Amino acid sequence: xxxxxxxxxxxxxxxxxxxxxxxxxxxxxxxxxxxxxxxxxxxxxxxxxxxxxxxxxxxxxxxxxxxxxxxxxxxxxxxxxxxxxxxxxxxxxxxxxxxxxxxxxxxxxxxxxxxxxxxxxxxxxxxxxxxxxxxxxxxxxxxxxxxxxxxxxxxxxxxxxxxxxxxxxxxxxxxxxxxxxxxxxxxxxxxxxxxxxxxxxxxxxxxxxxxxxxxxxxxxxxxxxxxxxxxxxxxxxxxxxxxxxxxxxxxxxxxxxxxxxxxxxxxxxxxxxxxxxxxxxxxxxxxxxxxxxxxxxxxxxxxxxxxxxxxxxxxxxxxxxxxxxxxxxxxxxxxxxxxxxxxxxxxxxxxxxxxxxxxxxxxxxxxxxxxxxxxxxxxxxxxxxxxxxxxxxxxxxxxxxxxxxxxxxxxxxxxxxxxxxxxxxxxxxxxxxxxxxxxxxxxxxxxxxxxxxxxxxxxxxxxxxxxxxxxxxx
Numbered sequence: 001x002x003x004x005x006x007x008x009x010x011x012x013x014x015x016x017x018x019x020x021x022x023x024x025x026x027x028x029x030x031x032x033x034x035x036x037x038x039x040x041x042x043x044x045x046x047x048x049x050x051x052x053x054x055x056x057x058x059x060x061x062x063x064x065x066x067x068x069x070x071x072x073x074x075x076x077x078x079x080x081x082x083x084x085x086x087x088x089x090x091x092x093x094x095x096x097x098x099x100x101x102x103x104x105x106x107x108x109x110x111x112x113x114x115x116x117x118x119x120x121x122x123x124x125x126x127x128x129x130x131x132x133x134x135x136x137x138x139x140x141x142x143x144x145x146x147x148x149x150x151x152x153x154x155x156x157x158x159x160x161x162x163x164x165x166x167x168x169x170x171x172x173x174x175x176x177x178x179x180x181x182x183x184x185x186x187x188x189x190x191x192x193x194x195x196x197x198x199x200x201x202x203x204x205x206x207x208x209x210x211x212x213x214x215x216x217x218x219x220x221x222x223x224x225x226x227x228x229x230x231x232x233x234x235x236x237x238x239x240x241x242x243x244x245x246x247x248x249x250x251x252x253x254x255x256x257x258x259x260x261x262x263x264x265x266x267x268x269x270x271x272x273x274x275x276x277x278x279x280x281x282x283x284x285x286x287x288x289x290x291x292x293x294x295x296x297x298x299x300x301x302x303x304x305x306x307x308x309x310x311x312x313x314x315x316x317x318x319x320x321x322x323x324x325x326x327x328x329x330x331x332x333x334x335x336x337x338x339x340x341x342x343x344x345x346x347x348x349x350x351x352x353x354x355x356x357x358x359x360x361x362x363x364x365x366x367x368x369x370x371x372x373x374x375x376x377x378x379x380x381x382x383x384x385x386x387x388x389x390x391x392x393x394x395x396x397x398x399x400x401x402x403x404x405x406x407x408x409x410x411x412x413x414x415x416x417x418x419x420x421x422x423x424x425x426x427x428x429x430x431x432x433x434x435x436x437x438x439x440x441x442x443x444x445x446x447x448x449x450x451x452x453x454x455x456x457x458x459x460x461x462x463x464x465x466x467x468x469x470x471x472x473x474x
Contacts, residue, residue: 205415261311290349
């Protein structure tokens with residue numbers, strides 16, 4: 001065994017650095033980061049797989065769940081191949097990093113950027129699950145009619161040309177909006193506003209579901225839907241708690257604020273449903289939970305607890321109003337068939353969260369999060385006015401608004417171009433036969449085999465359980 005270096009002789013044996021635990025790595029931070037990343041991964045699989053598969057009509061359960069599962073796998077390969085370096089690597093443009101892979105151990109085992117105390121491999125994994133859930137959220141707007149082959153092409157193209165630009169601009173230390181001082185704690189802009197706008201735009205180009213499905217689209221299993229929603233909610237502990245990149249007091253604050261805002265938003269949405277529709281809707285409460293989680297995301301660790309409650313009230317009421325009232329009055333909203341109302345739950349709630357961050361951001365909490373010398377740069381308008389620095393507060397609000405405009409413009413343009421490009425090769429929308437047949441027509445599989453329905457799959461040529469010789473014999 002190698003002798004202990006003199007500078008570490010005073011340490012207990014279990015914390016003395018070695019080749020597997022270099023002195024720059026904090027094992028506690030690394031363990032928490034891997035845990036937080038896995039919690040976010042579980043939000044997608046099985047969380048959104050279950051949620052999508054159960055909240056849609058029975059005929060679309062398999063297709064909806066499979067869109068999420070496929071996206072998770074496809075994003076990972078794109079991420080290690082080129083996506084991570086384009087989002088966090090060396091500067092190519094003010095809004096994009098150079099294309100490169102992250103598959104070599106000499107890259108993976110080095111300390112990650114900004115002297116954060118864990119290796120690149122951990123950061124790559126953590127950022128991957130965020131990229132994956134963003135694309136899966138887009139799928140929510142397209143359930144029940146998008147050609148699966150077109151979706152297979154959409155995922156890598158959108159990740160490459162849209163997500164990487166937003167992530168580099170806002171989260172990479174060299175990104176132009178990051179340098180300006182945009183506050184996006186954990187993805188209100190990069191993830192939720194992006195997915196809401198991209199989903200709505202893609203839904204426009206793909207076209208609507210069938211008339212029958214638009215008029216009647218009941219969930220096939222509300223209890224399973226609640227299970228998926230519960231995984232999504234609890235997984236947000238890692239979603240927001242992991243973004244300080246350390247197991248810090250700010251991470252603790254972010255986690256608590258996250259759940260306070262989500263609960264407040266759920267209760268607000270529930271009360272509005274009771275007041276106006278006279279029934280407490282489980283689906284409505286789930287929507288309120290989601291809008292609360294989305295709204296607090298850009299602000300989680302930089303606002304006080306009372307601000308989280310105010311944001312919960314706003315996120316439970318403003319998206320409710322846009323979904324229940326404005327959606328029926330604005331022509332464009334009526335024309336686009338957004339299956340899961342991703343525009344309202346993510347674009348509207350994400351914008352609301354980004355603006356509330358610019359208003360409620362506490363400069364002292366910003367210091368705990370950013371740990372930079374110019375931490376006073378990150379001051380919300382409310383504190384700017386209170387401390388006699390209104391100019392700084394208005395500047396922060398201006399930067400937040402600029403971020404909204406940039407992300408909206410980016411995703412409308414890039415998503416439209418991606419859809420138009422795919423449309424040249426394959427149809428964006430399923431054929432009429434597939435739209436009528438659902439899962440059986442698209443995948444040769446169905447979610448539920450009840451009252452003998454499963455018998456027909458014993459001789460299905462689409463079922464990969466059977467070998468080629470059996471298929472040929474059929």
